[in-house]
Amino acid sequence: MLENIVEFFKSLPDKICVKCGEKIEEQSECYTNTCDKCSSL
């Protein structure tokens, strides 16, 4: 069961910041499309 969840997250495409194009590491903030740098500006 747990392995299926891991595979699910692996299959997700990388989120890209819409402002600078950097890959977003924070998966918890699903509602934002910007990275920490841009969202804090």
Ligand SMILES: [Zn+2]
């Ligand atoms: Zn950014």
